[in-house]
Amino acid sequence: MRLVIVLLSALLPLAHSQAPDPFAWLFGWSQRSYFDSLRADIKGGACPEECDCPHSFPVSMYCDGRGLTAMPAIPSHIKYLYLQNNAITAVPDSALTNATDLVWLMLHYNQLRSEAIGKKAFVKLASLERLYLQHNNLSSIPSNLPHSLRDLRLNHNKIEKVTPADLEGMDNLTILYLHDNAVTDMSTSLKDLKSLTLLDISNNKLTKVPEALPEHLHQLYLESNTISSVPEDFLRRFTQLQYIRMAHNQLTDKGIPPNTFNVTGLVELDLSFNKLERIPPVSNTLQHLYLQANQIKEFTLGSFCSIVDVTSFSTLRTLRLDGNEISPADIPSESSLCLRVASNIEV
Template sequence: MSEIVFKFCATVSLCSLCQTELDRDHAFGDCPLADIKGGECPEECDCPHSYPVSMYCDGRGLTAMPVIPSHIKYLYLQNNAITAVPDLALMNATSLVWLMMHYNQLTSEAIGKKAFLKLTSLERLYLQHNNMTSIPSNLPRSLRDLRLNHNKIEKVTPSDLQGMDNLTILYLHDNAVTDMSTSLKGLKSLTLLDISSNKLTQVPEDLPEHLHQFYLESNTISSLPDDFLQRFTQLQYIRLAHNQLTDKGIPPNTFNVTGLVELDLSFNKLERIPLVSTTLQHLYLQANQIKEFTLGSFCSVVDVTSFSKLRTLRLDGNEISREDIPSESSFCLRLASNIEV
């Protein structure tokens, strides 16, 4: 009798029905592989009782998508050899909140155009370290964290990210992007944007105004647009290292904006120290062609209340020495514990 009921227990949606027939000492979750809301955990994955809405399939050598029970919210598929996401692969997984598929072998052609269409609750989608040449179609508009770095993406179009009002983090670094057009314009919640290590020759247009961290290093940008940072009220960190920036390519007062905490302009072609805000705390200018230490770049007036908040200043790898630093710099840069020349 117990064996018959036990088999029935694995197929019905309510294990509590079995509980009345089995020994009273059995716990509610003892029905093997039973999925309370329908479907069984695939044998190649792990669905621990302590995390009933999580499914761990990472590092299992998978080459294809497993069957996903409808109640699963957190799906871990990273570190496999999955090559495709067919249209129907996620049809039953409408409760997903996190989908981790980084470090697989996905190509853009093998991801169905409707594969992510029904994931209306998805917040995190990790697709980094795959072989995609474009952003998948019809990504969920509910996304908050999208990671596409370390792929082979060449272009980002406005339709790729359209309607993603909740997106706050976008990783696109280490791709082959040459053009972003106005694709970022509608991302009104975006606070972190990393598009470093691409093939960009200019700063993307219509950037979201609530950016807090903006990473652009390792591109081939030679100039910045007028009023580049004026519209950002919350920007604190910007990295432009390893580009082709020259003095002529940086409009006056570009970096003289209140609120900026860290500015990285290292490994460019600057010959002068640009004017920066007195609120800036960390400035990286190493490996440029700077020939003069201009104290006015940091302080226009020096008194008891007016001085630079700079704490880190790197000027090593330029054409100046410590003897080029004027003695009065100690008043202006009184908080800088170490100036590297």
């Protein structure tokens, strides 16, 4: 009897209520989902009004070209942050403490000064792979950059010196842009960059080739400096190097040791706008050679082919010799055998 009374008392409230809503479970799920997402937004931080955080790409935040003069608040879930084309002058230590998941940080085309970047500003960004700081007013490389970086762009600044401490521990760095600065000395700052494949330090104030270049380089750009010579055998250990550009320097024949550029694997060599009087010997596997605007007085076929016959020939496709002291009449007749692949020879 007691069991029946208990059951009736449990069912009594239902008897006096309306019929149950068959979609109540859906409302309950939607309500839970809404509040869960709301809590997540509160935890991660809301998107700043001056930026866009698209629902289609929720881990990105677009603040580029908004006239910003200071760093905005960054939600913790953001991985891709676009702040380029603003007038930001500083990155305080606290600016990125909430954004520890950042993978890309785009700060190019701003007004950043080295003294206005906190020494711990980037310390917590353990997942950062790309950092773009080009076209700012930096006089030195920021301190304590993440070791996770793969692509670092510092070109078009006012950097005068690069020290070993600036790039210490960057084993993952593959791309380094330092061109269009005022660098006079790099010391041995590049020796530990084991993964570096592209190095661009053109248009600086270097008087010599940097010491201890990484062995896995694919592309080396040194043009528009005041380099007059290259070290003995400086290319012998670069088994993967394909592109060298040293145009607009002060290179002379005396400053280039014999067979410096006669290395296999090289695809393109640019020595234009220097002070060479002879064509330096190159490998018969080279495909593009730029020697225009030098002081070359003779077309030496032996620079391309040590032996000229049917089976031994150069794979050179492009040869620029215009702006020198030779003419088409100086090209020997045997060149059609040696340079049989060349489709573009300018004299």
